[in-house]
Amino acid sequence: MKRIVTDKQVVVVGLGKTGLSCVRYLSQFGCQITVMDSREVPPNLMELRKDFPEVPVVLGAFDQAVLCRADEIILSPGVALASKEIQVAVDAGVRVRGDIDLFVEAAKAPIVAITGSNGKSTVTTFVGDMAAKAGLNVGVGGNLGTPALELLSADKQLYVLELSSFQLETIESLNAECVVLLNVTEDHMDRYANKLAYLQAKQRIFRGAKHVVINDDEILSHPLATIDMKLIHFGVSNPDLKKFSIIERNGERFLSYGFDDLLPVSELQIKGQHNLSNALAALSIGYAVKLPMSAMIESLRAYKGLPHRCEYIRTIDGVDYINDSKGTNAGATATAIKSLGHDCSGKIILIAGGDSKEADLSLLVDPIKEYGSLVVLIGVDADKLEAVVGSVIETKKVGSLKEAIYVANQRAESGDVVLLSPACASFDMFESYVQRGEVFKQEVVAL
Numbered sequence: 001m002k003r004i005v006t007d008k009q010v011v012v013v014g015l016g017k018t019g020l021s022c023v024r025y026l027s028q029f030g031c032q033i034t035v036m037d038s039r040e041v042p043p044n045l046m047e048l049r050k051d052f053p054e055v056p057v058v059l060g061a062f063d064q065a066v067l068c069r070a071d072e073i074i075l076s077p078g079v080a081l082a083s084k085e086i087q088v089a090v091d092a093g094v095r096v097r098g099d100i101d102l103f104v105e106a107a108k109a110p111i112v113a114i115t116g117s118n119g120k121s122t123v124t125t126f127v128g129d130m131a132a133k134a135g136l137n138v139g140v141g142g143n144l145g146t147p148a149l150e151l152l153s154a155d156k157q158l159y160v161l162e163l164s165s166f167q168l169e170t171i172e173s174l175n176a177e178c179v180v181l182l183n184v185t186e187d188h189m190d191r192y193a194n195k196l197a198y199l200q201a202k203q204r205i206f207r208g209a210k211h212v213v214i215n216d217d218e219i220l221s222h223p224l225a226t227i228d229m230k231l232i233h234f235g236v237s238n239p240d241l242k243k244f245s246i247i248e249r250n251g252e253r254f255l256s257y258g259f260d261d262l263l264p265v266s267e268l269q270i271k272g273q274h275n276l277s278n279a280l281a282a283l284s285i286g287y288a289v290k291l292p293m294s295a296m297i298e299s300l301r302a303y304k305g306l307p308h309r310c311e312y313i314r315t316i317d318g319v320d321y322i323n324d325s326k327g328t329n330a331g332a333t334a335t336a337i338k339s340l341g342h343d344c345s346g347k348i349i350l351i352a353g354g355d356s357k358e359a360d361l362s363l364l365v366d367p368i369k370e371y372g373s374l375v376v377l378i379g380v381d382a383d384k385l386e387a388v389v390g391s392v393i394e395t396k397k398v399g400s401l402k403e404a405i406y407v408a409n410q411r412a413e414s415g416d417v418v419l420l421s422p423a424c425a426s427f428d429m430f431e432s433y434v435q436r437g438e439v440f441k442q443e444v445v446a447l
């Protein structure tokens with residue numbers, strides 16, 4: 001097929017994996033592409049120059065003249081729409097979109113879209129696995145794993161996308177078959193003016209949705225308007241007709257729909273109240289897109305969870321070591337403490353710290369006070385964390401994750417849980433939350 005060549009000028013801003021996927025996608029339409037990145041050596045520079053040597057690359061400070069001459073800017077999630085240089089281009093009449101906008105235009109199969117401060121990767125993986133077990137050719141990605149544009153295929157029957165608030169900033173109408181906003185806790189306050197601005201970005205997921213799944217345990221999960229939407233409810237408490245929930249019968253808890261038992265909680269391999277909520281969310285989404293219940297139950301039974309999300313590592317002398325390195329905000333860490341603390345016979349020894357991203361950390365106070373015995377602090381914002389929780393629990397600041405594990409190991413008693421759930425980003429000490437979690441696992445195995 002002959003490539004169409006146009007004189008349309010497109011600037012792709014940001015050369016992470018999403019930016020590179022945008023270049024690959026746009027190149028088939030013959031656009032005149034320029035890539036721009038504020039970093040002098042962005043991560044995919046060598047691959048771009050190898051595969052697209054004809055594409056000009058502007059590195060370092062953004063070139064305002066190039067941005068303002070463009071017909072369109074494709075903005076990577078790592079660059080804020082509110083950035084000064086981008087807003088100058090917007091004021092000059094330049095259209096700004098993201099990779100999800102391009103994806104929505106091209107996708108022929110129904111879209112499931114999942115966002116939230118916490119749990120979205122688990123729910124996305126759940127739903128993707130449920131669809132695969134139902135025999136569908138499903139594409140799973142977005143903010144998780146494969147960039148959305150690389151999922152596009154004529155033979156796909158369903159797309160399941162995890163979307164971040166960053167990806168939603170440019171969305172005009174997602175037009176998804178089913179969407180869910182799982183929860184909203186303060187995060188990315190280094191990028192948003194306040195929690196309301198963050199919520200408003202998340203709320204864009206509802207635009208054009210046919211089915212909306214609502215978490216009754218989270219008030220901010222509700223869309224501000226529900227015109228022409230079919231609503232499906234879930235929540236771990238207060239069972240009701242046509243709602244996915246938890247029912248207790250004769251001392252045993254069940255996942256349920258209405259008042260019908262679906263699966264004993266004891267048959268799930270994932271643990272914690274938050275994972276019960278994630279399972280109910282996935283069931284609700286699957287129900288909305290008409291996945292067979294048998295395939296969904298099979299998936300729930302088999303699912304062992306994702307790495308770095310309340311991941312069990314090992315037990316030493318009756319003490320469980322849990323890797324929740326993906327807990328990069330206070331809401332995620334508070335949820336992990338409550339979920340694990342509710343089920344353990346001892347106390348939580350928490351390892352926390354890193355870059356708090358200017359977020360409010362006060363969500364940690366109540367669960368730490370109720371379930372914790374010690375907080376071992378690491379990272380650039382250790383003092384900030386200590387100022388928040390130090391009045392309700394003993395704290396100890398250390399210089400490395402290895403030292404934190406040693407301190408926790410020395411303090412822990414049988415029945416306790418040592419939990420790495422930092423409530424902070426990792427970039428002050430590690431390349432990513434993944435590397436942080438891998439270091440934790442290696443050090444725990446070495447104990």
